[in-house]
Every structure is written in C-alpha cells, then in structure tokens.
Amino acid sequence: MLLGFKTELKLNNQQRSLLAQHAGTARHAWNWGLSLTKQILDHNKTNPDNKIKFPTAIDLHKWLVALVKSKHDWYYQVSKCAPQWALRALANAWARCFKKIAKPPRFKKKGKHDSFTLDGSIKCEHQKIKVPVIGWLKTYERLPSGYKPKSVTISQKANRWFLSFKVEVEPKSTNKIVDVVGCDLGVKSLVTLSTNVVFEGAKSYRKYEKKLSRLQYLARHKVKESNNWKKAQRQIRSLHFKIANIRKNTLHKLTTYLAKNHGKIVIEDLNVSGMMANYKLAKAVQDMGFYEFRRQLDYKTQLYGSELIIADRWFPSSKKCSNCGHIKETLSLSERTFKCELCSFECGRDLNASFNLASLAMSSIVSACGLVSADTARMKQEVNIKPTNR
Structure with a gap:
C-alpha cells in the first residue's frame, strides 16, 4: 500500500x-x-x-528543448526533470x-x-x-529508513518548503475495541458516535476569523506589489x-482513533x-472539513484493517426512530432532541442518527414499534439510554 x-x-x-529557480522553470514550462x-x-x-494532432508529454518536451531551451540559458542551471515533469502533469491535466x-x-x-x-539518483539518510x-x-524530522523513493516533489506554502514522496507501507490489523460504530457528522459537533462519544471540531477558522479579517483589511490599503503589500x-x-493545519491535525487524530479501534x-x-450552497451553513461546513474526514x-481503514461503510445519501438517519423504526415526515434543524410520536423514545438528534447508521452494519432482529434489535438495545444500554414505550 502506497502512502504519501x-x-x-x-x-x-x-x-x-x-x-525557487526550479519552481520558476517548471512554472514557465507549464505555461508555455x-x-x-x-x-x-x-x-x-x-x-x-x-486538424493538428494533439501533442503528448514527449512531444511537448521535444519542442521545449528545440524552441525554448536554446533561447533561455537559465533552463540549463536547473535539473531537466523540473520542466519534464511539469509537461507530464500538463498532459495528465488535459487527459x-x-x-x-x-x-x-x-x-x-x-x-x-x-x-x-x-x-x-535520490538518497535518504536519517x-x-x-x-x-x-x-x-536537511529535514526537521527523520525520514523513512531503508526506502529509496523514485521521485520527490518539493513545494512551497506560506514561505515554507516541503518535501513529499510515496512510501510503501504494509497494512497492519489492530485490536478493535468496538465492532460496529455509527458516525454522524454535524456542524455543532464534528462527530457523534453511537457509543455516546462526541468529538468537537477544531473550528479554527472561527477562532482566527477576526485576526484574518483585520490582516486582509490592512492589506487592501497598501500599494500592490510593494514591499509592504508583499509582507502583508x-x-x-x-x-x-495555520488554520488549515489545526483543522487537519484534529481530523487526523479522530480518523486514526476510529480506524484503529473500530471494526466497521x-x-x-x-x-x-x-451544503456549501446554503449561505447560512457554508462557513461552518467548510470549517469542519467533511470531505477531508x-x-x-x-x-486509514485500509491501513488498519477496518471496514468503511457509506450509507446512502437519502437514508433518513436523522428522521428515523432508532427504537421503533418510525420515520418522521419533517425534522427542522432547530430540533436538537429527537422525540418519537409512536413509542415516546427520546434522545439527542445526533445520537439517534448514529444509532441508525450503526444498525445498517449490525445483524439485527426485525423490529416493530416498541421493539429494538438485540445489538441496538445492548448499545443503548451501554450509553445509559432507556427507550420507553407508550
């Protein structure tokens, strides 16, 4: 299994x-x-x-050597791989x-x-x-030992340079504490598990929104391309x-915990x-990072021997009662507590949705009003929720 x-x-x-010279040469080759x-x-x-035949990456590199390199001497001051890989990436983008x-x-x-x-010729040492x-x-952390990458990508972000390459990793199975868990994603709390464990989101953008707005406001009044503008x-x-790193760190810790300790x-x-089209929720949805999760x-489920199950997009996880299976016709976002009209079951909205998601992967008895599956009943008993019947 290859990991970055x-x-x-x-x-x-x-x-x-x-x-910077290598990156500029690759950018020039891409734009050309x-x-x-x-x-x-x-x-x-x-x-x-x-019609003219659309060129391949090899054709583009041949034309680059014949037409461009001879006119620009700085092409010979960098590695030939930089423009060559840039044209290869361009061909893949067109494909x-x-x-x-x-x-x-x-x-x-x-x-x-x-x-x-x-x-x-790439060599790694400590x-x-x-x-x-x-x-x-030099790097700030130890590189994978005994591995020789075929290619490396060097990129710049926020005035810092990063090195990346692919590493061959063997999947390893870990001891699972919980067999099946349902994960309900939300804006108020990032994830609510069917084991009654709630993970709060980083909400890093909300934390630094005022500071970011202030910096952007000050940058508006500076002369473009001036030194002060570049500093801003x-x-x-x-x-x-920094905001993106805080969000990614939270998601990495959460997904690693789920993949290591849960079977399904x-x-x-x-x-x-x-969801991003809704202007009232777009900022909160983006701040949580659902796609990255x-x-x-x-x-990570493939790496740690777990199984990831994706519920259907139209599965009524929030509207369905996890106790009797009754589905509500409407359920507004303001209703944070789920109340069933048939069996009087009552619990948190997100927790009820996580129960319904977990029931998709669990072997259950066919339930009627007032009856729940054995696994679901055991799971609710563990989180101290007692369903009540009318």
Whole structure:
C-alpha cells in the first residue's frame, strides 16, 4: 500500500533561491505548454479539415528543448526533470479534462502553489535527502529508513518548503475495541458516535476569523506589489496555513482513533457541495472539513484493517426512530432532541442518527414499534439510554 510522506525542509538562503529557480522553470514550462496546446485546440476548432494532432508529454518536451531551451540559458542551471515533469502533469491535466473528470488546466502564477518534481539518483539518510543538482537537503524530522523513493516533489506554502514522496507501507490489523460504530457528522459537533462519544471540531477558522479579517483589511490599503503589500500577503498566507493545519491535525487524530479501534465504521454520504450552497451553513461546513474526514478515513481503514461503510445519501438517519423504526415526515434543524410520536423514545438528534447508521452494519432482529434489535438495545444500554414505550 502506497502512502504519501510529507515533511518540511530546513534550508539556507542559497538553497531557497535554488528551489525557487526550479519552481520558476517548471512554472514557465507549464505555461508555455498550456499556451501551445490551447492554440492547437483553437486551430482544430476553426479548421476541422486540417486538424493538428494533439501533442503528448514527449512531444511537448521535444519542442521545449528545440524552441525554448536554446533561447533561455537559465533552463540549463536547473535539473531537466523540473520542466519534464511539469509537461507530464500538463498532459495528465488535459487527459482528465477530455474525460470530463476535471476542468481545463489554467495558467500558473508566481508565488501560488509553487512546486516541482525530481527523479533520478535520490538518497535518504536519517534527517537529510540528496536530490539531483540541488544536493543534500536537511529535514526537521527523520525520514523513512531503508526506502529509496523514485521521485520527490518539493513545494512551497506560506514561505515554507516541503518535501513529499510515496512510501510503501504494509497494512497492519489492530485490536478493535468496538465492532460496529455509527458516525454522524454535524456542524455543532464534528462527530457523534453511537457509543455516546462526541468529538468537537477544531473550528479554527472561527477562532482566527477576526485576526484574518483585520490582516486582509490592512492589506487592501497598501500599494500592490510593494514591499509592504508583499509582507502583508505573507502574513495572510501564514495565518491561512495555520488554520488549515489545526483543522487537519484534529481530523487526523479522530480518523486514526476510529480506524484503529473500530471494526466497521458507518458514515453518511453527505452532499458537501450542496451544503456549501446554503449561505447560512457554508462557513461552518467548510470549517469542519467533511470531505477531508472521509478522505482520511478511506485510506486509514485500509491501513488498519477496518471496514468503511457509506450509507446512502437519502437514508433518513436523522428522521428515523432508532427504537421503533418510525420515520418522521419533517425534522427542522432547530430540533436538537429527537422525540418519537409512536413509542415516546427520546434522545439527542445526533445520537439517534448514529444509532441508525450503526444498525445498517449490525445483524439485527426485525423490529416493530416498541421493539429494538438485540445489538441496538445492548448499545443503548451501554450509553445509559432507556427507550420507553407508550
């Protein structure tokens, strides 16, 4: 199983300049290739009888060497892999666009998502790595021992440089404390488990929203591209990076706990893009990171020998009574306590939804009004919830 490994680089000024030069060369090759491919597509639209074959990554690199490298000497000061991988990524981006998987690629701008990829003779030793042309680079943490990556990607974010590559990891099975658990995602609390355990979200954006708004307000009144404007932009990027890191740290701890200690994990197939369309919930939904939660849980369940079950998007987890199975016609967001009209069962809205999600993966007896499955009854007894019948 391949997993991505990413760590920050410990650089001096000379190394920073060299990395920025590599990223600039890769960006120039991408923009040149994108401009050329767009011209070819426009020509094929206007001249359907005299179409030009769409170039592959190899064709683009041959044309780059013949037409561009001879005019720009700084191409020879960096590794040949940087522009070569940039054109390969461009070809993959167009392939995804033609398959209607993604939107057409766009031109890159200096300072935004600067990155480049290198391959060849790469060597890892404890807290340093050797890459072509650049040489040895120190890291802040120990690198995987006994592993030689085929390629590495170096990227910049918030004025900090990071190294990433893929590592071969064998899945390992851990002792599961709970066989089945239902996870209900929410805005008030990030996750409510069917074991009555509630995890609060980081809500890092809400915590730093005023500070971020203040920095953005001050940046508005500075002359664009001036030194003070660039300094303000660095401060804004650093704060955005801090907010994202706090959110990711919370999600990583939560998903690791779920994957290690639970055999089957049931979550909802949420329509995140649809929830983002609601202007009243969009900020809170984005601050929780629902998509990142599912992405991390997807690969961690494979890593730790668990099973991830995705409930149908139209499954009425909140409207359904976990005690008798009665489904309400309407349930507003303001109703935080679920009350069943048939069996008088009463519990928290999110907890009731987690019970319903867990019941999808549990072997249960067919329940009627007032009767619950043996597993569900045992689970409710563990969390001290006693269903009552009319």
